[in-house]
Amino acid sequence: MIKTDILIIGAGPTGLFAVFEAGLLQLKCHLIDALAQPGGQCSEIYPKKPIYDIPGFPEVLAGDLVSNLMEQIKPFQPGFTLGERAEHIEKLEDGSFIVTTNKGTRHHAPIVAIAGGLGSFEPRKPLLTNLSKYEDHGVAYMIKDPEHYRNKRVVISGGGDSALDWSIFLADVASEITLVHRRNEFRGALDSVEKVQLLKNKGKINLITPAEVVALHGGDHLIAVTIGKIGQEDEQVLETDYFIPLFGLSPKLGPIADWGLEIEKNAIKVDNSLDYQTNIPGIYAIGDVNSYPGKLKLILCGFHEATLMCQSAYQRIYPDKKYVMKYTTVGGIQGFDGSIKEAPKAVVKAIE
Amino acid sequence: MNDIKIFITDREGLRHEVDAPTDMNMNLMEVVRSYELAPEGTIGICGGMAMCASCQCYVLSDHPLPEKSDEEEAMLAEAFFVEDNSRLGCQIRITENLNGLEVALAPES
Numbered sequence: 001m002i003k004t005d006i007l008i009i010g011a012g013p014t015g016l017f018a019v020f021e022a023g024l025l026q027l028k029c030h031l032i033d034a035l036a037q038p039g040g041q042c043s044e045i046y047p048k049k050p051i052y053d054i055p056g057f058p059e060v061l062a063g064d065l066v067s068n069l070m071e072q073i074k075p076f077q078p079g080f081t082l083g084e085r086a087e088h089i090e091k092l093e094d095g096s097f098i099v100t101t102n103k104g105t106r107h108h109a110p111i112v113a114i115a116g117g118l119g120s121f122e123p124r125k126p127l128l129t130n131l132s133k134y135e136d137h138g139v140a141y142m143i144k145d146p147e148h149y150r151n152k153r154v155v156i157s158g159g160g161d162s163a164l165d166w167s168i169f170l171a172d173v174a175s176e177i178t179l180v181h182r183r184n185e186f187r188g189a190l191d192s193v194e195k196v197q198l199l200k201n202k203g204k205i206n207l208i209t210p211a212e213v214v215a216l217h218g219g220d221h222l223i224a225v226t227i228g229k230i231g232q233e234d235e236q237v238l239e240t241d242y243f244i245p246l247f248g249l250s251p252k253l254g255p256i257a258d259w260g261l262e263i264e265k266n267a268i269k270v271d272n273s274l275d276y277q278t279n280i281p282g283i284y285a286i287g288d289v290n291s292y293p294g295k296l297k298l299i300l301c302g303f304h305e306a307t308l309m310c311q312s313a314y315q316r317i318y319p320d321k322k323y324v325m326k327y328t329t330v331g332g333i334q335g336f337d338g339s340i341k342e343a344p345k346a347v348v349k350a351i352e
Numbered sequence: 353m354n355d356i357k358i359f360i361t362d363r364e365g366l367r368h369e370v371d372a373p374t375d376m377n378m379n380l381m382e383v384v385r386s387y388e389l390a391p392e393g394t395i396g397i398c399g400g401m402a403m404c405a406s407c408q409c410y411v412l413s414d415h416p417l418p419e420k421s422d423e424e425e426a427m428l429a430e431a432f433f434v435e436d437n438s439r440l441g442c443q444i445r446i447t448e449n450l451n452g453l454e455v456a457l458a459p460e461s
Contacts, residue, residue, distance in 0.1 A: 045398050118393050124461060127432050159430055187426035247430050250404065250461070251397060266393030 002079060004030035006313055007099055007109035009086045009256070012040025014287030014302030015115035016069040016078075021310040023076030024328065027317070028336065030079035030107060032086045032099070034120035039066035041117060044249060055300060065299075075335025081105050083144075085120045087255045095282055111282055111313040114261075114268060115302070116289040118251035126157070126245045130216045138222025139243050143170075149242060151175045155225055157213050158246035159183060164192040166246065171204045178206040178238060180213055180227055213243065259283075267291035275312030276305045282316065284309045356448060360409075361456035362389045372446045380455065381407035381441035394460050400442035405431035407441035408458035415453050417444060432461040 006022050008015045011033035019029040037043050039062075047063030054060055060068075084101035089112065091097055096110045123141035125131060131139060143149070143166055154174045156167050159181040165188075167179045179196065186193050199205040208227055214235065215226035225243050228235045253266055261278050262269040268285035270276045272292035276284050286309050287302030295301075314323060332342030355371040358380075362368065372383045381396045384407070398404035402423040408431055411417065417439065420428070424443045428434050438458065444450075 041398075045403050046401055049401060118397060124432070127461075159426065181429070183426070183429045185422075185426065185429075187423070187430075247432075248404070250406070251393075253393070266391055 001098075002030055002081070002105070002107045004028050004079060004107065004109045005317060006030075006111045006113055006310070007032070007097070007107050008113045008115055009033075009099070010040060010115035010117055010287070010289065011035070011038040011080065011082070012115060012117050012287065012302075013042055013065060013069060013299045014117075014306050015040070015113070016066070016073055017303050018113055018115060018286065018306035018310060019073040019076050019078045020069075021307045022313070023073065023336070024326070024331075024333070025310055025314045025323070026334075027310065027314060028078075029076065030081070030109070032081045032084060032101060032105075032107065034083070034085040034122075036083045038070060038080065038082070039063070041251075042066050044121060051299065053298065053300060075333060075337055075339045075341070077336045081107070085254060089259050089283075091280070091282075097282065110317050111284070113306075113309055113313070114256060114278075114283065114285040114289055115287045115306070116253075116256060116285075118266075118288060119253040119256070120251065121249035122252050122254070123245075124247040124250050126213070126247060128213065128216055134216055134218065134222045134243070137220060138218060138241065139216070139245075141245065143244065146170065146173050149174045152241040153239065154178070154242045154244060155180060155213065155227075155238060155240045156244045156246060157181065158248075159186045159188075160246065160248060161188040161192060162248075163246040164188040164196055166244070167205055168192065168195050168199065171199050176206065176240075177204070178208060178240070180208045180211050182210050182212050182230055184209045213245070216243065253289075256289075261285070264291050267295075274308075276309045277312065284313070354448060356446065356451040356453075358383065358446075358450070359413075359452070359454040360384060360387075360389055361412075363457050363459060372450075374446050374448050376446075378446045379442050380409065380444040380446065380453075383446060384441060384457065390457060390460075395457075396442065398442075402427050402440050402443055405440060406460070408433070408438055409441050409455045410435055410458060411437045411439055411453070411455050413452065413454040415450050417450075431458075433458050 005027040006029045008031045011031040022029050042062035050059045084103045087102045088100045097112050099107045153176040155178045157180040170177050200207045210230040213225045214228040217224040224239045270285050270290045286305040288297040354374045358372050360368050370387050395406050397406040424440050
C-alpha cells in the first residue's frame with residue numbers, strides 16, 4: 001500500500017504544480033496517471049506546440065512546460081503510479097481514502113485531489129466487427145512488452161508517431177512487420193519517417209499504403225486480417241499473429257464518474273467560492289476536470305486552483321495547527337530530499 | 353459586429369440555426385461549443401490544433417472552404433467515420449463568405 005498526504009489523480013500540469021504547493025506546506029504527494037509519462041495532454045497530444053498564456057513565459061513549448069514543472073517539484077520527491085488508471089475509491093471510517101487502480105495498486109491518503117483533465121486517455125478503436133472478440137487474443141492497442149512479439153508476425157495500422165516508432169522498434173523483434181496506413185504520407189518526426197523508409201527499402205518493414213485493415217479472421221485467436229487498398233477493389237488476406245491499431249488516444253472521464261461525485265457537463269462540480277472541494281469532503285477537483293460558474297479550462301487557472309486546494313488540504317489534515325502562507329522569496333524552499341533553496345542575503349556594507 | 357447564419361445538425365440529428373460572429377477569430381468548432389450543441393468534453397478536445405478529430409463534421413452546402421492543411425489531412429486520415437465531405441470544424445474560420453453554411457457533426461469516436 002502506497003501512503004501519502006495528498007493523492008493526486010492525473011499528472012498533467014495542474015497535478016504536477018499541486019506537488020509544489022503541497023511541498024511548501026510540507027505535505028507529500030503521490031500521482032496516478034493512465035499514461036506512461038507525466039504531463040497529461042501537454043506530453044501526449046501537443047508536446048511540440050507553443051503555449052503563450054503561461055504567466056512569465058512569453059512562449060513555452062508544452063513539453064518544456066512539463067519538464068520545467070518536473071524540475072520545480074523534484075525537491076518534494078513526488079511518487080508516481082504511471083500507466084495505471086484510478087478505478088475504485090473507498091472512504092475509511094477515519095475519513096481517509098483508499099484508491100485502487102485497474103492493476104490493483106492501492107493508495108492510502110487523507111486527501112484525494114482529482115486533476116484528471118478530460119479524463120484518462122483510452123485508445124481510439126477502429127470500427128471493425130469482431131474487434132472486441134480478439135482483444136487480448138491477437139489485438140492490442142498499446143505495446144507494453146515488446147518481447148511479447150519476438151518472432152511473431154505483427155500488423156500495425158496508423159500514421160502517427162506511435163505507429164512509426166513501434167514499426168521501427170519491432171522490425172528487429174518480430175519475424176514480420178507490416179505497417180498499414182490510409183495515406184502515403186505519415187505524420188511523425190522526420191527522423192522516424194526516414195527510418196521507416198530505410199527499413200522498407202531493406203525489406204524489413206512491409207509497407208502497405210494507402211490501405212486499411214477492413215476485416216479480422218480467426219477462431220479463438222486472430223490468424224489473419226484483410227487489407228483493402230483505398231480507392232481500389234482488390235483486397236488481400238494477410239496471415240498474422242497480432243494486429244495493433246495505433247490511432248491515438250481519446251480522453252474519457254471513466255470510473256471517476258461513478259465515485260458519487262456531482263458531475264455536470266462531463267466535469268466534477270466543486271465549491272469555487274472556497275477551496276475546489278467536491279460534494280465529498282476530502283476529495284477535491286482541480287484543473288480542467290472541475291466545473292463551476294465561469295470556469296475556464298486554462299493551465300493558469302489550474303495552477304491557482306491547485307494552490308488554494310493545498311491550503312485547504314493542510315487545514316483538513318492539521319485542523320489545530322496555525323499557519324500563514326509564506327512567500328517563497330522569504331521562506332525559500334526546503335526539499336524533502338534535504339535540498340534548500342533560498343534568496344541570497346543582501347550585502348550590507350558601507351561605501352567609503 | 354457582423355454575424356452570419358450557420359446551420360448545424362447535432363449528433364442527435366437535430367438541426368440548429370445559429371448566429372456566428374465573423375469578427376471574433378472564431379472557428380466552427382468554437383461556435384458549436386459556444387451554443388453547447390455537443391456535450392463539453394466530447395468536442396474540441398485538443399483545443400483546436402487539428403490533433404484529435406473530435407470536431408469532425410460533414411459539410412453539406414457548397415460554400416468555398418479553405419484548403420485542408422497537411423495537419424488536417426493527416427488527422428482525417430486517422431479519424432473514423434470519415435467521408436469525402438469531412439472537415440475538422442476547428443480548421444474552418446468563420447468568415448462572411450460562409451453565410452448559410454450547412455454542416456452536420458460526425459459521430460463521437
